[in-house]
Amino acid sequence: MTQFPPPLSGSAQDETPDLRPKFNADGLIAAIAQDAGSGDVLMMAWMNADALAATLATRRATYWSRSRGELWVKGETSGHTQEVVEVRIDCDQDAVLLKVKQAGGACHTGRASCFYRIVPFDGSALSHDQDMG
Amino acid sequence: MTQFPPPLSGSAQDETPDLRPKFNADGLIAAIAQDAGSGDVLMMAWMNADALAATLATRRATYWSRSRGELWVKGETSGHTQEVVEVRIDCDQDAVLLKVKQAGGACHTGRASCFYRIVPFDGSALSHDQDMG
Numbered sequence: 001m002t003q004f005p006p007p008l009s010g011s012a013q014d015e016t017p018d019l020r021p022k023f024n025a026d027g028l029i030a031a032i033a034q035d036a037g038s039g040d041v042l043m044m045a046w047m048n049a050d051a052l053a054a055t056l057a058t059r060r061a062t063y064w065s066r067s068r069g070e071l072w073v074k075g076e077t078s079g080h081t082q083e084v085v086e087v088r089i090d091c092d093q094d095a096v097l098l099k100v101k102q103a104g105g106a107c108h109t110g111r112a113s114c115f116y117r118i119v120p121f122d123g124s125a126l127s128h129d130q131d132m133g
Numbered sequence: 134m135t136q137f138p139p140p141l142s143g144s145a146q147d148e149t150p151d152l153r154p155k156f157n158a159d160g161l162i163a164a165i166a167q168d169a170g171s172g173d174v175l176m177m178a179w180m181n182a183d184a185l186a187a188t189l190a191t192r193r194a195t196y197w198s199r200s201r202g203e204l205w206v207k208g209e210t211s212g213h214t215q216e217v218v219e220v221r222i223d224c225d226q227d228a229v230l231l232k233v234k235q236a237g238g239a240c241h242t243g244r245a246s247c248f249y250r251i252v253p254f255d256g257s258a259l260s261h262d263q264d265m266g
Contacts, residue, residue: 014242017258039172044228090247095177097248109147114223115230121189125150
């Protein structure tokens with residue numbers, strides 16, 4: 001299991017030059033994948049320490065599958081891989097942002113992004129992004 | 134407490150026209166805020182049912198503060214509000230994407246985005262996005 005140094009407190013965590021991920025009680029941090037070209041947000045998933053380390057080492061997005069309880073190299077079976085161009089981490093280091101070159105659709109439904117449905121403000125039925133089906 | 138209909142299983146959840154948020158064990162879903170103009174991902178936070186309902190009703194981003202244990206109208210004290218232009222929800226409905234017009238910096242550090250640090254692939258020190266300080 002990969003070990004990272006522990007998170008610091010308050011503003012020290014915001015300003016540290018060290019990667020000190022703040023994993024939750026399940027040992028996970030949130031990971032947002034964004035298309036490096038279009039800027040579209042593609043999906044949100046989770047990483048444990050090994051997934052984060054593997055993503056950095058291989059530049060291929062690797063998550064932790066909470067349903068399967070195992071490392072999940074995105075696209076390993078579907079071919080819909082994510083080549084990681086840049087990794088960012090947020091102020092308190094409990095979320096990472098991956099800028100990726102996405103092969104095929106990011107969503108398991110086959111759509112380009114998991115965020116294909118729009119929630120109307122008035123409580124009416126969800127609508128679909130017409131470009132994503 | 135706002136009540137939404139319960140999530141469905143598998144592909145029924147992916148295709149339902151109903152807003153059926155899948156809250157975690159703490160009653161929360163992830164919320165990603167993205168700048169509606171630039172496409173920059175600004176922050177990730179959490180929403181309970183009331184926060185999601187308030188965001189839709191007021192078009193002002195409202196989260197659940199896990200540290201304070203209360204609803205958090207973004208910018209209520211700082212003035213750094215988020216006017217919500219569009220809300221999207223992902224396939225399994227455990228994450229929402231807000232497209233916002235951000236007043237001031239989204240990050241509590243004063244920076245434009247919480248994702249101001251880049252994680253190098255080689256394990257060296259985090260670098261800063263020069264435009265964000």
